[in-house]
Amino acid sequence: MEGHPLALHDVMFIPALVAQASDEQNKKWLRRAQRREIVGCYAQTELGHGSNLRKLETTATYDVSTQEFVLHTPQITSLKWWPGGLGKSSNYAVVVANMIVKEKHLGPHSFLVQLRDEITHQSLKGITVGDIGPKLSFNAIDNGFLGFDNYRIPRTNLLMRHSRVEPDGTYVKPPHAKINYSAMVRVRSHMATGQGNFLAQALTIAVRYSTVRRQGFIESGEQEVKVLDYQTQQHRLFPSIAKAYAFTFAGYETIRLYEQLLKEVDTGNVSLMADLHALTSGLKSVVTHQTAQGIEQARMACGGHGYSQASYISEIFGVAVGGCTYEGENMVMLLQLARYLVKSVEQIKAGESGKLGPLVAYLAVKVDGVDLEKGVEEYMKAFQHVSRLQTWKASEKFLKLLKSGEKREVAWNKSSVELTRASRLHTRLYIAETFKRSVQEVADPRLKEVLTDLLHLHVNYELLDMATYALEDGFLSSSQLDYVRDQLYFYLAKIRPNAVSLVDSWEFSDMQLRSVLGRRDGNVYENLVAWAKASPLNKTDVLPSVEKYLKPMMNSKL
Numbered sequence: 001m002e003g004h005p006l007a008l009h010d011v012m013f014i015p016a017l018v019a020q021a022s023d024e025q026n027k028k029w030l031r032r033a034q035r036r037e038i039v040g041c042y043a044q045t046e047l048g049h050g051s052n053l054r055k056l057e058t059t060a061t062y063d064v065s066t067q068e069f070v071l072h073t074p075q076i077t078s079l080k081w082w083p084g085g086l087g088k089s090s091n092y093a094v095v096v097a098n099m100i101v102k103e104k105h106l107g108p109h110s111f112l113v114q115l116r117d118e119i120t121h122q123s124l125k126g127i128t129v130g131d132i133g134p135k136l137s138f139n140a141i142d143n144g145f146l147g148f149d150n151y152r153i154p155r156t157n158l159l160m161r162h163s164r165v166e167p168d169g170t171y172v173k174p175p176h177a178k179i180n181y182s183a184m185v186r187v188r189s190h191m192a193t194g195q196g197n198f199l200a201q202a203l204t205i206a207v208r209y210s211t212v213r214r215q216g217f218i219e220s221g222e223q224e225v226k227v228l229d230y231q232t233q234q235h236r237l238f239p240s241i242a243k244a245y246a247f248t249f250a251g252y253e254t255i256r257l258y259e260q261l262l263k264e265v266d267t268g269n270v271s272l273m274a275d276l277h278a279l280t281s282g283l284k285s286v287v288t289h290q291t292a293q294g295i296e297q298a299r300m301a302c303g304g305h306g307y308s309q310a311s312y313i314s315e316i317f318g319v320a321v322g323g324c325t326y327e328g329e330n331m332v333m334l335l336q337l338a339r340y341l342v343k344s345v346e347q348i349k350a351g352e353s354g355k356l357g358p359l360v361a362y363l364a365v366k367v368d369g370v371d372l373e374k375g376v377e378e379y380m381k382a383f384q385h386v387s388r389l390q391t392w393k394a395s396e397k398f399l400k401l402l403k404s405g406e407k408r409e410v411a412w413n414k415s416s417v418e419l420t421r422a423s424r425l426h427t428r429l430y431i432a433e434t435f436k437r438s439v440q441e442v443a444d445p446r447l448k449e450v451l452t453d454l455l456h457l458h459v460n461y462e463l464l465d466m467a468t469y470a471l472e473d474g475f476l477s478s479s480q481l482d483y484v485r486d487q488l489y490f491y492l493a494k495i496r497p498n499a500v501s502l503v504d505s506w507e508f509s510d511m512q513l514r515s516v517l518g519r520r521d522g523n524v525y526e527n528l529v530a531w532a533k534a535s536p537l538n539k540t541d542v543l544p545s546v547e548k549y550l551k552p553m554m555n556s557k558l
């Protein structure tokens with residue numbers, strides 16, 4: 001759970017080679033990487049810049065006389081900082097640097113760079129590399145720093161699948177300006193399933209424990225109730241169970257789209273890039289945020305024992321919450337999706353609705369009201385309405401500021417909170433729609449019934465959560481919201497008998513969960529005592545600190 005020093009080798013180094021190195025280059029490097037003869041990482045972020053890639057400072061200047069690139073770290077803020085596995089484990093890196101050819105700055109490009117000797121593992125001359133120190137979590141990964149002192153690499157180490165520098169310095173442009181960002185898009189495409197998995201782990205622990213823990217009464221009776229029978233406990237946990245499934249379904253779709261994109265790009269078709277970038281930017285942001293919230297609620301749902309490391313939920317939280325930052329800070333990525341939404345509104349205003357992609361076509365179609373009692377389809381229309389309303393509102397605000405003479409960037413900044421709200425609503429609509437579609441495709445009728453209950457829970461929970469938007473223009477009435485509330489409570493109770501099966505179906509082993517509270521056999525109390533007894537503080541009855549500090553204090557006459 002704390003990560004693995006080779007994680008980035010698999011998650012980013014190899015995928016960057018697959019997507020960005022030419023076939024010829026990969027004949028040389030990929031097999032070696034796959035066999036782990038060389039170990040690599042993805043070195044992009046710098047001490048001074050992570051979000052704004054166009055301002056990366058590491059330079060790769062082409063020297064036509066030797067046909068080499070000279071990598072250099074001009075100042076302290078240009079040090080690579082954060083890359084996982086960079087500090088100690090990797091002997092190679094895909095380094096993203098600002099490429100300069102014939103004095104022309106050509107923007108961020110990726111290079112394969114050897115950092116350490118393959119035999120001794122010592123860092124090479126011209127390379128400064130090390131670990132950045134302990135972090136909130138992921139402490140089994142050596143996130144590192146890296147500096148170059150006019151370090152030379154062959155021209156052929158520029159990853160040349162999509163763009164090239166010829167020996168004479170002629171630059172051949174890629175088919176899409178952002179094609180070198182593909183390793184990031186890949187990770188973002190995988191993050192919804194990865195985060196769904198973290199959420200699922202925390203929920204398995206909390207739900208299982210909530211059937212072991214008995215405290216208080218609902219009706220006066222002989223035995224105290226399992227805390228899972230409290231409506232508040234169900235409200236805390238069950239909507240997150242639905243989300244863990246929803247995120248997984250949405251993630252399957254983005255992974256499939258990424259694979260499709262890879263194939264299409266190889267045939268020169270880059271049309272999917274903008275759509276997938278917008279989609280994964282929003283999805284990674286919403287999913288990581290909601291996952292972190294869900295895990296924290298799962299911890300609190302375990303009361304005092306949730307706070308103990310024996311629950312293991314704090315570890316899961318630490319790792320999962322990193323996703324709000326890595327692969328693009330969430331606000332920054334929500335604003336990337338917002339660009340796409342605003343452009344869509346501009347297209348509609350220009351009478352070009354026909355050109356809108358399928359995920360944003362709803363922005364052009366107004367709906368006057370919904371009859372929620374007719375079922376999930378009507379909820380989708382309500383989600384579309386709130387997303388459309390907010391997207392138009394935020395876009396109009398931005399466009400009005402522009403018209404009033406504000407500079408584009410200033411107008412954008414002044415509209416950015418509203419824009420991020422639009423991005424979240426659009427993404428939540430996407431999640432609900434993929435959830436609905438995925439459940440419709442389930443063949444087993446009993447499984448479909450349980451998942452349909454979860455879907456109903458999800459849409460009612462979500463609509464209530466975004467109710468202010470729907471009330472704002474009178475789209476939903478307060479009696480409709482009462483209906484949504486009643487439905488929510490109905491589905492909480494309906495899901496209760498299946499809650500343990502729903503989390504058990506994820507099939508985490510005790511070894512994976514590492515949680516005393518979430519044990520499959522439910523023997524929580526005996527094992528909490530055993531876990532406490534194993535604490536290093538309990539190795540001796542009396543600690544050395546008694547003689548050293550406590551006694552002098554207790555015996556002091558002052």
Ligand SMILES: CCCCCCCC/C=C\CCCCCCCCCCCCCCCC(=O)SCCNC(=O)CCNC(=O)[C@H](O)C(C)(C)COP(=O)(O)OP(=O)(O)OC[C@H]1O[C@@H](n2cnc3c(N)ncnc32)[C@H](O)[C@@H]1OP(=O)(O)O
Nearest residue numbers: 007051052053178181187190194195273277326327328339
């Ligand atoms: C839960 C973890 C899951 C991870 C799983 C990964 C997959 C693994 C699979 C299986 C393995 C499972 C095992 C899991 C084990 C887990 C182990 C631990 C994993 C830890 C992983 C940690 C990895 C972390 C790595 C990193 O963080 S790398 C660094 C990431 N950095 C960023 O993301 C930087 C963010 N910034 C940017 O991307 C860019 O700066 C920007 C914000 C996009 C802006 O770029 P730029 O300035 O160049 O462009 P703009 O001017 O803003 O826009 C101009 C137009 O370009 C369009 N655009 C931008 N980007 C793209 C793109 N990528 N594609 C297409 N188009 C793009 C933009 O939309 C603009 O268009 P316009 O039309 O509006 O003009």
Ligand SMILES: Cc1cc2nc3c(=O)[nH]c(=O)nc-3n(C[C@H](O)[C@H](O)[C@H](O)COP(=O)(O)OP(=O)(O)OC[C@H]3O[C@@H](n4cnc5c(N)ncnc54)[C@H](O)[C@@H]3O)c2cc1C
Nearest residue numbers: 042043044045049050051082083084322326327328329331
């Ligand atoms: C666990 C972990 C693993 C990582 N692994 C890697 C790795 O393997 N390789 C790698 O290269 N990097 C890695 N990183 C770095 C990571 O990708 C960056 O930290 C991340 O992209 C955020 O960039 P930043 O640190 O520059 O944040 P900043 O941009 O400095 O963010 C600070 C604040 O500024 C705000 N902000 C910044 N720009 C804007 C804007 N335009 N509009 C509005 N608000 C803005 C942000 O929203 C945030 O609130 C990792 C980071 C972490 C935490």
